[in-house]
Amino acid sequence: MATTDAAAGKRRPRPLSPHLGIYKLTMTMAMSIAHRISGGALYIGVLLLAWFLIAASTDAATFSVFSAFIESIIGRLVLFGFTWALFHHLVGGIRHFIWDAGYGMDPPMRDQLAWATLIGGLALTLIAWSIGYAVR
Amino acid sequence: MADHPSGLRTPLARVRFLGSARSGTTEAWLIYLTSLALIPLTLGFVWLVLDLLHKDYNGVRETLERPLPSILLLAFILAGILHMEIGMRSIVVDYIHGPARAWALLANTCFSALLALACVYATLRIAFT
Numbered sequence: 001m002a003t004t005d006a007a008a009g010k011r012r013p014r015p016l017s018p019h020l021g022i023y024k025l026t027m028t029m030a031m032s033i034a035h036r037i038s039g040g041a042l043y044i045g046v047l048l049l050a051w052f053l054i055a056a057s058t059d060a061a062t063f064s065v066f067s068a069f070i071e072s073i074i075g076r077l078v079l080f081g082f083t084w085a086l087f088h089h090l091v092g093g094i095r096h097f098i099w100d101a102g103y104g105m106d107p108p109m110r111d112q113l114a115w116a117t118l119i120g121g122l123a124l125t126l127i128a129w130s131i132g133y134a135v136r
Numbered sequence: 137m138a139d140h141p142s143g144l145r146t147p148l149a150r151v152r153f154l155g156s157a158r159s160g161t162t163e164a165w166l167i168y169l170t171s172l173a174l175i176p177l178t179l180g181f182v183w184l185v186l187d188l189l190h191k192d193y194n195g196v197r198e199t200l201e202r203p204l205p206s207i208l209l210l211a212f213i214l215a216g217i218l219h220m221e222i223g224m225r226s227i228v229v230d231y232i233h234g235p236a237r238a239w240a241l242l243a244n245t246c247f248s249a250l251l252a253l254a255c256v257y258a259t260l261r262i263a264f265t
Binding site: 039047054060096 | 178220
């Protein structure tokens with residue numbers, strides 16, 4: 001079949017240079033794409049902030065619809081995801097500042113910074129939610 | 137440009153005399169600027185949300201009518217939405233090719249602008265009514 005492709009006027013796709021698929025996933029790669037994914041999640045998540053502000057600016061009845069959603073299990077899960085994305089992206093941004101300043105690029109340090117992003121983001125999320133549940 | 141697709145000209149020769157990039161670093165600069173601003177603003181925003189968490193409608197209104205939460209929210213919204221618009225722009229140019237790219241860039245800017253307007257409008261409405 002491959003030899004008849006040219007005769008049929010079809011062009012075979014040009015060979016591509018090796019891409020992500022062939023490399024072993026490293027922590028820095030994982031945190032790189034996690035930074036994008038968390039940024040994308042926040043992009044959608046800002047709709048939640050807009051909903052909250054518009055509801056609060058309208059009246060008590062409109063606000064109660066938002067309140068009911070955010071207090072539901074699904075609402076809490078969405079808010080937890082938003083919190084994690086927010087803190088993960090924040091800590092990841094600080095990691096990029098450190099790298100852009102020229103520090104922490106050597107082998108042990110860059111992996112430690114990548115791990116610190118994951119652990120720091122999760123830790124800040126859990127701290128914020130602990131405060132949210134503890135302080136009333 | 138009448139460059140033959142398999143031309144022997146180097147990439148440098150192909151771009152020479154087309155003009156300097158000039159505003160090429162604007163995006164990068166704005167991402168740095170908004171990132172830096174968003175570090176304290178995000179912490180402030182989380183603190184504000186924790187403060188609002190267990191309040192009812194009247195409590196939320198009373199808090200958001202005060203100047204500091206209002207200004208904090210406005211700064212967070214403006215820096216955050218500018219940051220996310222530029223961020224999504226870089227995702228679009230990385231993954232979307234062909235004519236769809238222009239539409240995606242257009243949609244990104246329109247979505248971000250409308251979201252910013254809606255949030256700013258609502259914040260000001262709470263503050264001034």
